[in-house]
Amino acid sequence: MFEKYRVVSVHQLLKEYIETGRIKIDKSIHEELTTIHDPCNYGRKSYKSFGEAFFEEPRWVTQQCCKNFVEMHPNRMNNYCCGGGGGAWAMPYDQERIYYGRVKAKQIMDTGAKMVIAPCHNCRDQIMKSLNKEYDLGIEVKYLWELVADSLVVEPWSEEEIKKANELRDAQYERDGVDLDEEW
């Protein structure tokens, strides 16, 4: 479909980095029981629009970072929306949004998980900032890429790489008129 450029979601890139060894993951950092939420837009709606749904990739990535994994039910094509989708997170109908989310909250509670991974900004906000509080879930919520970032084994760049990056940075700041010493 897209011949000129490759268009990727967060899933392909994270999976590729781990699979090819471009990033190294420490699996011992996240020990708690972890579940993942299937965003509607990466599942059902992506499947309908592009014939491709992202169900297995986020599970694979999550399980590279977490030893203890549990599924919500139902999941994948039959997953429930978090309640914050379709712009509802920004809509003025808060009571309705929270009521909507009771189903997701129950799903999460039933897993016994202490951490929920959300591969979508909107779902993460609804689960972390609203459902967690309204339904006393006592969970930690992370973006899928936040989980990966928090699991990284960081190997700092070499002197040579740093020098080259600094040069590119300085040239860019010069071009764009960025001056960090300037008082605001």
Added chain:
Amino acid sequence: MEPITINRKESKLRVAPEWADVCFTCGTCAGGCPVTGVDGMDPRKAIRMAALGLDQELIDSRFPWICTLCGRCEYACPQGVEILKVLRRARTLRERDKVPGPIHKGVVMDLERGNNLGIPRDDFLFLLADLAKEMDEDEGFPGFYVPVDKKGANVFVTINSKEPFGEPDDMKFWWRIFYCAREDWTTASENWEGVNWGLFSGDDEAMKTLVGRIVDHMERLECKTLLLPE
């Protein structure tokens, strides 16, 4: 009460009256929807309203906006009724100044100023440089900076405006990953918004314009891969 003519041409929602027969009113959609009952509504009733010519009543109701367009109803429908499409079209037909909440205002702001929250270019560039300096000097990522408008980079990345606006440190998750992967990546100094609120406000024209801007970045910077981290 005036009689109403029902046919596909006159239906604002483009629902033909035959849909009244296609939909068996089995209630599978309503049974699987978490907001069934709110305002006495559910997806089955929304489709019935559309099939019976009550287009404007549905457009004026809160239901298409309380619905999150999750698509579970449409996926489960044994008759293939395009419930999701009808509800999104009901959003499209709402007068723009009556779109609830900030999503239409965000679309207008994005069209005018390049992102949903109207963050100016210089503030944005300063913020990126400031955060990058923290990573470079204090957080164990020596040499890190945010490449902006870098021609020939492998990956072009859009940004969710809520992050520079309210949760700037959250941008560092991807930055840490790019650092470790030694990715050759970039973003744009302007028109970098990755959240296309036209999708939710039902504004297809605005959506096209905003997607076009991302294509322009890809062309201008000759990047190979587009990452949409939404």
